[in-house]
Each structure stands twice: as structure tokens, then as C-alpha cells.
Amino acid sequence: MPQQHRARVTREAIVLAAAREFARLGFGATSLNIILERSRVTKGAFYFHFPSKEALAQHLIDHSRRGWMEIERHRLRAASDPLRTVVLMVDDYARLLTEDELAWAGIRLLGEDGGPGELFGAWYVSWEGLLRRLLTDAGRRGLLRPGVDPGDVAGVIAAGVVGARAVSHGTAGSGDLADRVSRLWRVVLPGVATAGWWSEFQGSDPALVGA
Amino acid sequence: MPQQHRARVTREAIVLAAAREFARLGFGATSLNIILERSRVTKGAFYFHFPSKEALAQHLIDHSRRGWMEIERHRLRAASDPLRTVVLMVDDYARLLTEDELAWAGIRLLGEDGGPGELFGAWYVSWEGLLRRLLTDAGRRGLLRPGVDPGDVAGVIAAGVVGARAVSHGTAGSGDLADRVSRLWRVVLPGVATAGWWSEFQGSDPALVGA
Numbered sequence: 001m002p003q004q005h006r007a008r009v010t011r012e013a014i015v016l017a018a019a020r021e022f023a024r025l026g027f028g029a030t031s032l033n034i035i036l037e038r039s040r041v042t043k044g045a046f047y048f049h050f051p052s053k054e055a056l057a058q059h060l061i062d063h064s065r066r067g068w069m070e071i072e073r074h075r076l077r078a079a080s081d082p083l084r085t086v087v088l089m090v091d092d093y094a095r096l097l098t099e100d101e102l103a104w105a106g107i108r109l110l111g112e113d114g115g116p117g118e119l120f121g122a123w124y125v126s127w128e129g130l131l132r133r134l135l136t137d138a139g140r141r142g143l144l145r146p147g148v149d150p151g152d153v154a155g156v157i158a159a160g161v162v163g164a165r166a167v168s169h170g171t172a173g174s175g176d177l178a179d180r181v182s183r184l185w186r187v188v189l190p191g192v193a194t195a196g197w198w199s200e201f202q203g204s205d206p207a208l209v210g211a
Numbered sequence: 212m213p214q215q216h217r218a219r220v221t222r223e224a225i226v227l228a229a230a231r232e233f234a235r236l237g238f239g240a241t242s243l244n245i246i247l248e249r250s251r252v253t254k255g256a257f258y259f260h261f262p263s264k265e266a267l268a269q270h271l272i273d274h275s276r277r278g279w280m281e282i283e284r285h286r287l288r289a290a291s292d293p294l295r296t297v298v299l300m301v302d303d304y305a306r307l308l309t310e311d312e313l314a315w316a317g318i319r320l321l322g323e324d325g326g327p328g329e330l331f332g333a334w335y336v337s338w339e340g341l342l343r344r345l346l347t348d349a350g351r352r353g354l355l356r357p358g359v360d361p362g363d364v365a366g367v368i369a370a371g372v373v374g375a376r377a378v379s380h381g382t383a384g385s386g387d388l389a390d391r392v393s394r395l396w397r398v399v400l401p402g403v404a405t406a407g408w409w410s411e412f413q414g415s416d417p418a419l420v421g422a
Contacts, residue, residue, distance in 0.1 A: 026323075028239030111381065112237075120381040149397070156371065156398040159391060163374020170322065170331040180370060186360070187367040191402015 011049045013039040018056050019105035023169075027057050027112050057109050061119075064106025067096045072130070083138040083193060084201065086131055087185060090161055094181040097165065098174045108169060111162075128158040143197045153192050160184045222260045224250040229267050230316035234380075238268050238323050268320050272330075275317025278307045283341070294349040294404060295412065297342055298396060301372055305392040308376065309385045319380060322373075339369040354408045364403050371395045 017039035021030040032053050036046060050056045075089040097104045111120040135150035144150065164180035190198055228250035232241040243264050247257060261267045286300040308315050322331040346361035355361065375391035401409050 026239070028237070111377065124378055124381055152394045152398050155391060155394050159374035159378045159395075160367065160371045161374070162377050163370035163372070166322070166373050166377055167335055167370045170335055180366060183363045183366045184370075187363050187399060187403060189402075191400075192398065 007048075010039075010041055010045055014041055014046060014049055014056070015059065015102065017041075018053075019060055019102045022057060022060065023101070023105040023108050027053075027109055060102055060106040061109050062106070064103040064110065065123075067100065067103045068093060071096065081138065081141065081143060081197075082134040083143045083197060086134050086138075086157065087189070087201070090157065090181060091178070093161070094164075094178045098177050104174050107165065124158065124162070128154055131158050143194060144192060145194055148192050153188070156188065157184065160188070218259075221250075221252055221256055225252055225257060225260055225267065226270065226313065229264075230271055230313045233268060233271065234312070234316040234319050238264075238320055271313055271317040272320050273317070275314040275321065276334075278311065278314045279304060282307065292349065292352065292354060292408075293345040294354045294408060297345050297349075297368065298400070298412070301368065301392060302389070304372070305375075305389045309388050315385050318376065335369065335373070339365055342369050354404060356403060356405055359403050364399070367399065368395065371399070 014035065018030070018035045021034055021038060024030075030053070032043075032046070035041075035053070035056070036043060039046075050059070071089060071092040075085050075092065078085070078088075080088060097107060110123060132151050132154035135144070135154050138144055139148070139150045144153075161181065161184070164177060164184065168174055168177040168180060189201070193201070225246065229241070229246045232245055232249060235241075241264070243254075243257070246264070246267070247254060250257075261270070282300060282303040286296050286303065289296070289299075291299060308318060321334060343362050343365035346355070346365050349355055350359070350361045355364075372392065372395070375388060375395065379385055379388040379391060400412070404412070
């Protein structure tokens with residue numbers, strides 16, 4: 001039906017324009033007017049789709065969270081060892097943020113104070129917790145070097161990814177996030193994983209490790 | 212002179228109240244009115260000291276930058292090896308941000324899009340560059356393990372500190388920043404520095420390394 005089609009096209013235009021502006025300027029500094037201008041949509045058409053700028057931002061945050069949870073579910077179900085699960089999960093996450101402008105905007109909104117996100121703290125704590133459980137399991141299975149504290153590693157990886165995203169955002173855009181995450185693996189894993197795990201891992205995915 | 216004294220007290224009250232609100236909500240979401248309310252200062256008195264909210268934010272950013280440059284100058288002048296210089300510099304920086312509310316607010320403002328800072332990208336590039344030069348020098352002096360790329364390590368430490376700050380900001384406040392930085396050293400340095408450097412370093416500063 002052409003009318004339904006037109007409505008969907010309008011909605012997608014609003015969401016994409018908003019994602020780009022939110023990603024660039026954040027929630028607070030992005031006006032509804034600029035979103036209307038960029039999406040070439042009238043105020044009336046906008047309100048047909050979204051009750052407010054907040055609702056639109058929340059839509060992007062939810063989109064980003066769904067993508068992340070899908071990755072989590074997928075990677076936790078796959079038959080990888082727990083250390084490999086951590087690495088592949090974070091790589092998938094970097095890929096999602098790089099390839100999906102809506103997810104990139106959503107994650108930026110999640111961390112914005114005064115915005116509708118303000119859930120960054122809760123999200124972060126649960127994410128670092130997931131990494132800690134996986135890394136503790138990796139330690140129990142003898143995949144970590146003696147003396148390595150799984151909680152320390154979880155904190156460094158979790159905060160390292162947050163930092164990599166922030167730095168990509170502030171410098172090159174999302175384009176170099178995957179590269180920054182690869183650097184994190186090259187620097188952290190050789191000192192943390194057993195030599196056997198690391199050489200097997202490098203053999204299984206040279207692209208990921210190649211400088 | 213009592214009048215000069217009163218003016219100084221007023222100015223300090225404005226700056227401290229602004230630092231707390233900016234740190235909490237960011238530049239965009241902090242109104243001039245809330246700063247006046249928190250500092251118990253009239254609008255007239257405010258404008259005697261600062262022409263605008265932007266000028267006040269810039270004052271905090273400048274304060275933070277001065278603190279950082281002072282640390283840099285001090286640590287580059289000290290007779291440490293370059294790897295130790297990196298570690299002590301970052302530790303000093305974490306201490307500054309933890310102990311000085313004005314610097315904590317300034318660094319948060321520096322990274323805020325749409326705020327007066329918007330210099331995060333330039334600051335970050337120059338900072339990662341400084342770490343890269345020091346770590347390249349450390350490599351030349353044989354302080355890094357064979358095969359370790361100094362540029363990778365610089366990127367991971369620089370983005371790791373950015374992430375640690377963001378995570379502290381979003382969870383515990385500035386209180387756990389130094390602890391997050393210590394974790395970064397415990398996880399990264401043993402795999403990056405030679406065993407000799409690392410054991411000597413641990414011996415010289417057990418407090419920094421103790422879990």
C-alpha cells in the first residue's frame with residue numbers, strides 16, 4: 001500500500017537524520033528543528049511518528065540495546081571457550097557500532113548526562129559483570145596466566161572499549177573503532193592468556209591480530 | 212581588604228558550584244540559574260566575575276589543562292626511564308582528577324559535544340602522540356618485550372584512561388579512577404614491559420601495584 005510505504009519512508013528518514021545529529025552533537029544540543037530540516041519532514045509528520053525528541057532518542061537507545069543483546073545471546077550460545085567468547089563478543093559489538101549508524105547514535109545517547117539515556121552506569125556495571133563471569137570461568141579452565149586477576153582484566157577490557165568508542169567518536173568517527181579494539185587485544189591478550197591459547201587464537205583469526 | 216576578599220569568596224563559590232553542576236550534568240544541561248542558586252550569588256555578582264556560562268566553563272577547562280601541563284612538564288623533566296614516566300604521569304593525572312573538583316569538571320567539559328570544549332579530538336591526538344614518543348623511546352632502550360608495538364600500547368593506555376574516566380564518571384564518581392588506572396597497569400604492563408623492568412617497578416612502588 002503506497003500510503004503505508006510513504007509513512008515508513010518518512011519514519012526512516014526521521015530516524016536516520018536524528019541518529020546523525022544525535023551522534024554528532026548529542027541529545028541536548030540537537031533541536032527538533034534541525035532533525036526536521038535534515039529529514040525534510042514537517043512537524044505534523046514528525047508527531048505522527050514520535051511524540052517527542054526524547055521518544056526518538058529512546059528509540060535509538062533501544063535499537064542499540066537490542067543489537068547488543070542479540071550479540072550477547074548469540075555468542076553465549078556458541079560453543080567457544082569463555083575467553084574467546086569475550087573477544088568475539090566485543091568484536092561483534094565494534095562491528096555493530098561501525099556498520100549501524102542507529103546503534104552508534106544509541107550508544108552515544110546512552111552515555112549522555114541530562115539526556116534520556118542516563119542508564120550508562122547500570123549498563124556498564126552489568127556489562128563489566130558479564131565479562132568478569134566469563135573471564136573467571138576462563139581462569140578456572142586454565143586459559144589465563146597464573147596470577148592474572150579476571151576482575152582486573154574485565155575492568156580493563158570493559159573500560160577500554162568505552163574509551164575506544166569515546167576516542168573514535170572524538171577523532172575519526174566510528175571508522176577506527178574496530179582497529180582500536182584489535183589493538184586492545186594485541187596489547188592485553190598476550191600478557192593475560194596462556195601462550196598456548198594466544199598462539200591458537202592468532203592461528204584461528206590472523207586478520208584480527210595482524211597489525 | 213575586605214571587599215577584595217568578599218569578591219574572591221564569591222568568585223570561588225561560583226566556580227565550585229559550576230564545577231559540581233557541570234561535572235554532574237554537563238555544559239548543555241546546566242543552566243546559569245542553577246549555578247546562581249547553588250552558589251547563592253546574584254546575577255549581577257555573577258556577571259561581575261564572568262561574562263557568560265561559556266566563559267566559566269572555559270575557565271574550568273583552562274584550569275584542568277594547566278594542571279595536566281604542569282604534570283607533563285614535571286614528569287618529563289624528572290630523571291625516570293620513559294616507561295616509568297608514562298606510568299607516573301598517568302598516575303599524577305588520575306590523582307589530579309580525583310582530588311581537584313575543578314579539574315574533574317574541566318576534563319568532562321573538554322569532551323562534551325556542543326559545549327565550549329569541543330577540543331577533545333585535538334587534545335587526545337596530542338596526548339596519544341606524547342605517549343607514543345615515550346613508549347617508542349622505551350622500546351629503543353630495550354624496556355619493552357620483543358614484538359610489542361609502542362604505538363599499540365600508547366593507543367590502549369591513552370584510550371584506556373579516557374574510558375576509565377568515563378566509567379568512573381558514570382558509576383562511582385571520581386573516587387575509583389586511581390583504582391581503575393592501577394588495574395590498567397596490572398593488566399597491561401606485565402605483558403608489555405620486560406620482566407626485569409616490571410619486577411623492579413613493582414619493587415619500587417608496591418602501593419601502586421597491590422591489588
